Amino acid sequence: CDNKSAISIAHNPVQHDRTKHIEVDRHFIKEKLDSGMICTPYVSTQNQLADILTKGLNCSKFEGIISKLGMENTYSPT
Numbered sequence: 877c878d879n880k881s882a883i884s885i886a887h888n889p890v891q892h893d894r895t896k897h898i899e900v901d902r903h904f905i906k907e908k909l910d911s912g913m914i915c916t917p918y919v920s921t922q923n924q925l926a927d928i929l930t931k932g933l934n935c936s937k938f939e940g941i942i943s944k945l946g947m948e949n950t951y952s953p954t
Contacts, residue, residue: 883916 886905908914927933928941942949 880918883918886916 885902886909905914909916921927925941925944928938928945933941939949939952
């Protein structure tokens with residue numbers, strides 16, 4: 877999961893007043909969590925592969941994620 881607040885919203889119905897714009901999605905996800913179909917473990921920043929799609933990364937972090945995803949950096953010198 878992307879962050880702690882997303883995990884908290886999925887598990888905690890009390891936060892529903894602050895998330896009315898995602899009401900339908902939250903109920904769908906909560907239903908799947910309760911049935912055990914999905915789980916939302918916390919992923920630390922060091923291991924967050926989604927960062928490549930959402931943040932500007934330094935070269936070493938970028939290369940590390942590219943490697944983990946099995947991708948090739950077309951900009952790296954050969």
